[in-house]
Amino acid sequence: MNNSKHFNVTIRVWRQSGPDEQGRMVPYEVKDISPDMSFLEMIDVLNENLIKKNEQPITVESDCREGICGCCGLVVNGEVHGPDEHSTVCQLHMRRFKDGDIITVEPWRVRSFPIIKDLAVDRSALDRIIQAGGYISVNTGAAPDANSIPVNKDNAEEAMDSAACIGCGACVAACPNGAAMLFTGAKISQLALLPQGEPEKQTRALNMVAAMDCEKFGNCSNEYECEAVCPKDIKVSNIARMNREFMLANLFSKH
Amino acid sequence: MKLDAQIPSGPIEKKWDSHKFNTKLVNPNNKRKFDILVVGTGLAGASAAASLGELGYNVKVFCLQDTPRRAHSIAAQGGINAAKNYPNDGDSVWRLFHDTIKGGDYRAREANVYRLAQISNQIIDHCAAIGVPFGREYGGLLSTRSFGGAQVSRTFYTRGQTGQQLLLGAYSAMMRQAAAGTVKIYPRREMADIVISNGRARGITVRNLVTGELENYSGHAVLLCTGGYANVFYLSTNAALCNVSAAWAAYKKGAGLANPCFTQIHPTCIPRSGEHQSKLTLMSESLRNDGRIWVPKTKGDKRHANEIPEGERDYFLERRYPAFGNLVPRDIASRASKAMIDEGRGVGPTGLSVYLDFRDSIKRKGEDKIREEYGNLFDMYHQITDENGYKVPMRIYPASHYTMGGLWVDYNLMTTVPGLFALGEANFSDHGANRLGASALMQGLADGFFVIPATIGGYLGGSKFEPVNATAAEFKAGESAVKNKLNKLLAIKGKKTPTEFHRQLGNVMWNDCGMGRTETTLKKALKKIPEIREEFWTNLALPGTSMEMNQTLEKAFKVADFLEFSELLVKDALERKESCGAHFREESVTPEGEARRDDANFSHAAVWEYKGEGKEPALNKEPLVFENIKIAERNYK
Amino acid sequence: MNITFIRRLISASIGRKVLMAVSGLALGLFMLVHLAENLLLFKGEMAYNDWVDFLLSNPLTPFFEVGLLGIFIIHIVMGVWVRVEDFINAPRGYEARKWQGGRTIGSATQLYTAAAILAYLTYHMLTFRFVNHDMGFYQMVTSAFRNNFFVAIYVGGALAVVLHLSHGMQSAFQTLGVSHPKYTPFIKLGGWLVALTMMGFAFISVYYLFGLDLGAAAVEMTVVQ
Known part of the structure; x- marks a missing residue:
């Protein structure tokens, strides 16, 4: 392998030993980085060195490392999920950086996502939003033949666009107000667009919005930073649809 | 070890229906008195939790990620098979059954595979009903694509993210039950041990990955839906957290582990x-x-x-x-x-x-x-x-x-330990020696949505349960064993990281027990693995404590199990002196150099039984009987 | 009587936003009408004063004024409420933070332009509404517009309105759920046009500041001669 392209960077990382501890930025030098490494592999290298020195490695969460599980999430040099458009931070590669770069690495800093340790945060609030109504109430075994309900292809495609959400929380981390509107809107939209979701779309919209508010997420100021950072390119039209569904439900449902 | 597959009698088309009819039911009012512990929230775990919750059982679900929606089923791309025959191209339950058995190189159990093919259609119906946005034609009906190993178009898909959408569907069904109160979800918990009481699985010990505390949960049945062990090769397409630890703990508690050498590349x-x-x-x-x-x-x-x-x-x-x-x-x-x-x-x-x-x-x-x-x-x-x-x-x-091998289960998905069930990729499954594309999603959901709700009643309704609670002696013993293991790991204070050991093991497995295996390479691996293991237990670098979030400790815990399990995998590969499916023994080839099966000697599931620390495991065999399918050589020339 | 749906309008995040959007659109509409009225200045003293007299003698006007005040209050109260909440919930502590493409100057300065508009409106009320109108409205307005300081405030106020609406108009439609891949680009464009139209207020004041009306009158006289 050609090592001449290898380079060194300094990363400044948020270190916080526990939920209630004081955190701070700590600089680390990482040497001999290959441009083919992913950003998380660069942190792996650093962590390996820390472990060997019997120091606590940086706690950073990731699982699939191919941008689908939604586990990873970092703010790199002030950019949510890093500089690449519409991708997760696990898909970021070191070739985006150059020798001598100083890279700032921070966790999601949102009131509703408390920091657990270093770069790991608790995003369970998003689960509780889904729990409030992000489903279709059909028991196993009760379904009619799948082809008995035709679905307009455009609607099915649009529902799939919304369903692509990986629940990483980047929209919240990037929102000037810490709102979870894009996340909630995407799920409400997906199910509102499908005839299967029609029967309970009113209560779903009311309950999911209530759960979202209850989790202390912010309001939407329609600035669309969420759309700009979403790794799955989920559109703010989902938020518009949620607003519409919510208002119609509020006006016309019996609840 | 007694291997009774509990296959119902009668013609293959009627087995599942008559089995459901003959299985004991649990009175609806009694269901909430049964606690069921589900480990893992992939397709199998989430769907099992959802469907059991719907029935009224009291379900507790555990996953090691921060939320159940991250399980690695999410990464499956291609699709899910079903014998719907919507394209009118001659598909049928029988053909899907046949293709799966043939694709698995005749190393799967006929009755299970037939049931899988039968259920495949219900899965599509249910998933469409719970809002999975399947690809559709302009007329609004479901669209299918072709996949390897089949001459019909039977794969349903949601773009290139079928696993994600099916998992989110199962997850949402489970969250619905969480809202209804029948399912309680425990994320960021890693299963550390299974608790056996009076010969039956009655609980689990988990490590809370945030606080580091060990927690005990008791129940009437334990469902392991913990996925496959492809990470034994270090580099794989699996997610970083995928591991063998839960299956390995079950094996050590008496569950047979079948065909571990069937690993798909x-x-x-x-x-x-x-x-x-x-x-x-x-x-x-x-x-x-x-x-x-x-x-x-x-x-x-x-x-x-x-x-x-x-x-x-x-x-x-x-x-x-x-x-x-x-x-x-x-x-x-x-x-x-x-x-x-x-x-x-x-x-x-x-x-x-x-x-x-x-x-x-x-x-x-x-x-x-x-x-x-x-x-x-x-x-x-x-x-x-x-x-x-x-x-x-x-x-x-x-x-x-992907790994076709796993915990041996009978027709009811129960392992050799009563009350301990294995679902999805974690069991030795319906894929034989090789899985066809788009069949993993089908199997995970079949097990969770349709099989286990029907079969678990037979176990729960058919036995008397003495009360066991999480403070019982069995739990305390299990807990202290886990604690000892963690402390032992932390006390080594060596120089090499868990990842380095894992990488070292992966190299051995890939080179000596990977795509091509020979007696020489396998024996070489059997020599190298204990050496790595020995070094692991004397030279492991592991900072921090067990009473905090400690990802290095989590990793070490998994690698320790891989280092033991890998040896069994290699032994199984050595024992199976034929080439079949994904298992390729270079000694067993046709004159043209293609894989040669040996049906006379190896038409069985190899089920390994734990005999104790440092003792040789025992090999049991479940013979495979093919009554409905004519065995033939796979030929793609 | 079930009043949940009314309560929800105020208690739910989206409810508050909808109240803001509806009141904002109403205010925008009022501004357009108000601008059209002001354009009557160009038609001359008679036309303008006649229109004002008609308004003042109209028995509905006080109701309208109270309604307008109410809409203003809703817009302000909801805006402040939402902003306070956002202030509490906003991500904070990022050492480095870059906006990644959504935020505009208009959207980032909503609160500041809102404050500027409120200050300007207060001044506007004190100078035009709650004063002695004996000299006649046309005289009052045009003479005020010959004052540098007054016009500076007027132009500043108009700019604040433009900036506020550059984000606010499209934002209101989004909040109300009016979104469609075909029409949203037009809505955004329309929002900008409405916002820019508000420069009309500035134009009128500058027109009188530079005595352009006198020039026009002079030209007219020349033609008559």
């Missing part, structure tokens, strides 16, 4: 770029529809791919398998690529890849057409390698992907 993955590589990324097999696979004819040809003239290229799959060409099944394509690389004709900076070339199809169909069909895969390839697949041939290399 996927041919079209993006090759590794260096030592730092942490995982391999899969690209859909569909690329082989238009891409031609080749290597240079001469060894060590260092020219740029585009400078190698047509006459000096070896399209080895087309040469060796003229009938199927680039579309031979996964195992065959993987092995052929490996053979080229072993000959020194591999390409790329590491020499560990072969070309997947779209030049000719771009010439024939135009770049736009190729972009339309595979654009996202080309983008992904570009993102990872910084190479433009439209201009330069892609480079691919096989990677460990």
